[in-house]
Amino acid sequence: MSHLRHYLQRCLFISIVAIIAIQLSILPVLATAVYEVPTVSAGVPTWIVDKADVLSLSTQGKVKGTLAQLAKQTGKEVRFVTIHRLDYGDTIQTFTDKLFKKWFATAEQQANQTLIVLDNVTNTVGMQTGSDVKSTLTDPIATSIITETMQAPLRDGNKYNQSFSDAADRLVAVISGQVDPGPPVIKSAPEVGRTYLKAEETAANRDSFVIIVVGLLIAATIIPMATWWWYQNQS
Numbered sequence: 001m002s003h004l005r006h007y008l009q010r011c012l013f014i015s016i017v018a019i020i021a022i023q024l025s026i027l028p029v030l031a032t033a034v035y036e037v038p039t040v041s042a043g044v045p046t047w048i049v050d051k052a053d054v055l056s057l058s059t060q061g062k063v064k065g066t067l068a069q070l071a072k073q074t075g076k077e078v079r080f081v082t083i084h085r086l087d088y089g090d091t092i093q094t095f096t097d098k099l100f101k102k103w104f105a106t107a108e109q110q111a112n113q114t115l116i117v118l119d120n121v122t123n124t125v126g127m128q129t130g131s132d133v134k135s136t137l138t139d140p141i142a143t144s145i146i147t148e149t150m151q152a153p154l155r156d157g158n159k160y161n162q163s164f165s166d167a168a169d170r171l172v173a174v175i176s177g178q179v180d181p182g183p184p185v186i187k188s189a190p191e192v193g194r195t196y197l198k199a200e201e202t203a204a205n206r207d208s209f210v211i212i213v214v215g216l217l218i219a220a221t222i223i224p225m226a227t228w229w230w231y232q233n234q235s
Contacts, residue, residue, distance in 0.1 A: 032083035032119075034098045040079065042109045045071070048164075052082035052120040059161040063168045070172045076133055078114040078171050080164055085121045092119050096126030107131070114175070116146065116167065123154045137174050145170055148183035 032051055040046045047067040048060050055063075063080065071077045086095055096117040104110040110130040114137065117126045125146040129137055150167045153159035166184065174180050 031085045031087040033087050034095065034102055037081060037083070037099060040103050042077065042104055042113060047077075047079055049079070049081045052084040052118070054082055054118075054120050054158075054160040055164060056161050059165055063164055066168050066172055070176060074176055076112045076114070076175050078168070078175070079116070080168070081115065081117045082160075083117065083119050086119050092117060092122070092124040092126040094126075095119075096128050100128040104130070114171065116150075116171075118150070118160075118163075120158075120160070123151070123158070125150050133175060136177060137171070141174055141180055144183050152184045152186055 037051060038046075038049060040049070045068060047064045048055065050060065067078050081099065083095070086092060096115060099117060100110065100113070100115045103115070104113050111132040113128075113130040114133050115128045118124070127142050127146050129142060145167055149170050150163045153162040153166065170181055
């Protein structure tokens with residue numbers, strides 16, 4: 001009986017250690033914190049930080065060239081960031097605001113900056129602009145860019161490359177003083193034979209996976225404990 005008790009105690013200890021280790025390994029995958037995004041400063045030619053790895057090299061090259069030309073001609077700098085899952089308590093806008101202040105600490109540094117952040121789990125987009133940008137990139141246009149120009153391709157099969165390319169083209173036109181080309185024209189069509197998962201479906205699947213893993217870990221802990229308790233009462 002003592003050997004069995006020792007075995008069950010060892011199983012309980014191993015289960016607890018396994019739970020802690022797996023939870024620690026899962027948590028960093030589930031969310032992106034502001035401090036994990038590489039630091040960028042005003043004047044530094046870093047136009048895209050693709051943490052979610054959703055943009056092709058050709059799209060990145062095209063967008064980088066467009067934004068570099070804008071900075072050269074106007075002094076206004078636009079940067080795109082993608083992340084994989086928001087941290088608990090964050091919205092895409094609070095994350096964008098915190099990253100904007102982290103990258104550009106003073107009002108002078110913020111003045112000519114525009115930052116757009118996308119979370120590829122929820123496909124939500126946040127934007128923050130500096131004071132000198134707002135005269136051309138007004139709040140209604142900024143809202144239209146993140147809710148219409150960027151969202152239309154995302155709703156049409158998670159087309160991230162088109163979303164960012166279209167947004168960059170419209171931002172450059174507006175910020176450089178050209179006529180706003182406006183949002184894309186949406187043609188409604190019945191959804192037939194969809195083979196991709198929508199963002200909310202992807203998020204639900206990942207959440208279900210986490211719940212299953214946690215449930216299995218809890219079971220792996222409770223069963224040895226219950227067995228040990230039962231044998232304790234039998235002795």
